[in-house]
Amino acid sequence: MLRAVFLLVMILAVGCSGGQAATAPTSPTSSTGVAPVTNTAADTPTITISSSGMTPLELTIRVGQRVTFVNNDIRAHDVVGGIDPSHPDCPEIVQMGFLSPGQRRNTGVFTTARACDYHDHTMLSVPAFQGRIIIK
């Protein structure tokens, strides 16, 4: 009996796996189906992280806005303000940090007109993972 149960589980599992190594996080939600509380209003500018890099690499926003980072990759990313770890900058971005696959998080409110560079701590020196937010 036990043997039959395990065989059935194996067959169902293999048959239903869908062939994806990881479920593409195209619609990030929490496990309960509820959007994380850190989500912002719909008009918040968004930067999407995928396996090929950040999109867009350069984003222009208004003073007083936040930016939402969404990790659509199958691996974690770590968004940090500044062009590299030796030049930390823009505390609004520094508070971003670690993003699991599917996770989205907001920056702080940008209160000063300036340009903020940021980089992915896990993909250092990869241009596709280094971007800039221009606050006007």
Add this chain to the structure above:
Amino acid sequence: MQASGVSRRLMAVVLGVVCSVAPALAQDAAHQHEATSPGGWQWAVDSRAFVGYNYQKREFTDFDEVESQNWVMTALSKTFARGSRLHFVGMFSAEPWTLRAIGSPQVFQTGETFEGAPLVDYQHPHDLFMNLGGHFTQPVGATSVTVSAYAVGPAPIGPPAFMHRASAADNPQSPLSHHYLDATHVTPGVVSISVERSGFGLEVGAFQGLEPDEDRLDLDTAALDSFSARLSWAKGPWQFQISGADLKTPERKSPYDAQRITASASYYKGDERRSIAWLAAFGQNRETFGNLKAYLFEATRRSGHNSFYARAESVAKDILDAGFHPIGSTHTHRQSQVGALTLGYLRTLSSRSFGAIGVGGDFTGYLVPDNLKESYGSPLSFHVFVRLSGKAGIPISHH
């Protein structure tokens, strides 16, 4: 060389089966004995493959995978008139094809890189060449002296690698403490010498400290720039070891050296049909960014066709700062003490002199520290799998 989708899954199944139907050695290193009588060349093959379904429930995105963890170990040895022995080992894995290049999804697993970035939440595939080398043992009275040289092989630190441990033989997952205890089982370039007497052993070795690169099909070559020593004692079913290593830039994402210390106690009693095996181990990586500790306990109980296994771990991970660090960047990493408990069962369906087939499954729950709760929530994982093992030739020790 990568495959994806249906073709990769089929390849996982086919290669997993091929790996295991190859004739092989005894299943458990813990109760193997080395040939000691003089004679001609003797050979042996040992293999194991898990082919199964891996499901990882995460906070934002679940992961699932059909995959195979597998290896084949071949050995060739000759014992000479005065008891000296020459022994060659070749160990291979098809994981470069049966796992995705990024590896097997596993919550909180770390170690090595993919596309230049540190791996987080994935167990890396093992290289095609896991062991390639040999050793020569010369008895001197009641003492035996062994000189080893491997193009790829185990550095003398830590307990035996998880895939060689009787306490982990039925568990397809790598321990979260793998890179704190036994990750140097696949070290590119190792020379060592060991002395053994009355169950006491002392080994010292020089090896390449840098972890394997992302090319899973090549042989990495570099200077033997790291050193380790291991003191061990074995008596009856008990084995103990303490060891330490000075590792030259072990991580590709960091320009800094590290030290590793480990201690373990293990117990094995029984035979292939009925046995109890367990291991308790401690490992610590001493890095520029902080000291990371790992505690591991695992056990396997076999009784006839039934095998029950468990693994409990508490491991300090620096996931939140797992990025690259140029020279001069030496800030202390934030640590996250994660916990994992795995309970599993394997049912052997058929067992013959040349191998066995069984089906099994396991479930893992995790303790998530406060600083990871927002990103990880309450993850869970389970595996269901077919386990194939094969053996042929004389039993020869894995080490």
